[in-house]
Amino acid sequence: MRDNADVVVVGAGIMGLSIAYHLAASGVRHVTVVDKSYLCGGASGRNGGGVRAQWSSEANVRLMQESIRMCREFASRMKINVWFRQGGYLFLARTPAIRAQLEKSVALQNDCGLPTRMLSPAEARRIVPELDISGVDAASYNPDDGVVFPWPFVWGYAQAAQKLGVDVVPWHDVVGFETEGARMTGVRVRRSGPPGEQGDGPAAVIKTRQVVNAAGAWAPQVARMVGVALPNRPHRHEICSTEPLKPWLKPLVADLSDGLYFSQSTRGEIVGGIGNEYVAPGLDQGSSHAFLGKYARSLVRACPVLGSVKVLRQWAGCYDLTPDANPIVGPVDEIEGFFQAHGFMGHGFMMAPVIGKLIAQVVAGGPEVPQFERWNLRRFKEGKLLSEAMIIG
Ligand SMILES: Cc1cc2nc3c(=O)[nH]c(=O)nc-3n(C[C@H](O)[C@H](O)[C@H](O)COP(=O)(O)OP(=O)(O)OC[C@H]3O[C@@H](n4cnc5c(N)ncnc54)[C@H](O)[C@@H]3O)c2cc1C
Structure with missing residues (x-):
């Protein structure tokens, strides 16, 4: 594991790996993805693999049109059969x-x-x-x-990211962050180890100025480590x-x-x-x-x-789950360099190709994505809640 990175992604589920892959593909050199478990240990290895563009909000329909196009190309681009x-x-x-x-x-x-x-x-x-x-x-x-088989989709992103130089580090728990004032400066990581093997030793620090919280259902725990409260x-x-x-x-x-x-x-x-x-x-x-x-x-x-x-x-x-059935994406006001990419309810798998690409674009300093402003965490404080009716389950 490298001791510094341009970007550290917390969580090697489909969202974190898609973000890491697209960051590396867009030229960001040192990207590290840390996961406390194995690849597919979270929701990304446990879902139904459903991929659809039938939504009730225009943003979701249009994003999923692009994601389905990316799913169609995934096997030939990543050289892995995803049974789409x-x-x-x-x-x-x-x-x-x-x-x-x-x-x-x-x-x-x-x-x-x-x-x-x-x-x-x-x-x-x-x-x-x-x-x-x-x-x-x-x-x-x-x-x-349509439907995909989720596991090879996760592995496909992991392998493609690694080929581009991304450090994918399973069995390492993010246990805290380092900041200077309100700026992110590092991530504290401790080996967690597979079942039966206890993690040990002091926490190591990966120096970085940019962190993406892609810890799925664990995202509130991760954000709390740096004083950010999430409603998920x-x-x-x-x-x-x-x-x-x-x-x-x-x-x-x-x-x-x-x-x-x-x-x-x-x-x-x-x-x-x-x-x-x-x-x-x-x-x-x-x-x-x-x-x-x-x-x-x-x-x-x-x-x-x-x-x-x-x-x-x-x-x-x-x-x-989020209170308005829409995800939380983008920077937070409290800590500079701390991006969010979670709250995807029961549809984060299908969204990961397109969302990973767009988040990577923003984190890498490219053009802003107007939808991310609407999906920002601050909408809950401002009372600007969104809606989405086509939620299954
Ligand atoms: C039963 C079920 C069916 C579903 N069906 C569909 C479907 O048909 N279509 C669809 O699109 N979506 C579906 N979903 C939702 C989809 O699986 C999720 O939205 C998506 O996988 C979320 O991906 P993620 O990368 O954000 O989270 P996850 O895959 O959960 O990844 C988060 C990762 O963060 C890691 N992590 C947590 N805390 C830490 C820490 N402190 N340090 C380091 N790592 C940490 C976890 O170990 C985990 O691997 C379903 C979900 C479930 C449960």
């Missing part, structure tokens, strides 16, 4: 209110150039013939949305995958009434989850039996044929 499959996203509405929300979002998406369209229940069943449409009021469908809340989300089936399910199906989503991976498994508002906030990545019951009931209501399919594996990760 564009089978579309099919959103189901079961109430007039959700139907109205879908209609509004589809109109906006069409204005942005997306081919999304509203479907009647019968039309939705033409896309997924196994769907039980009783109780379904309407659906929206964008054929260009970690929230456990569970997910599971079944035995592999021959390909039959084209889109990812999402039900906005209860947060159910499921898709078929290129390996044949049905991968899906469901939101649970009764889970207490906290940094918990454990699994529960209650989840399987809730998910199974909702899944079988949507697609009864799946009732006899066996679940092989379940796991969980943390959503990184």
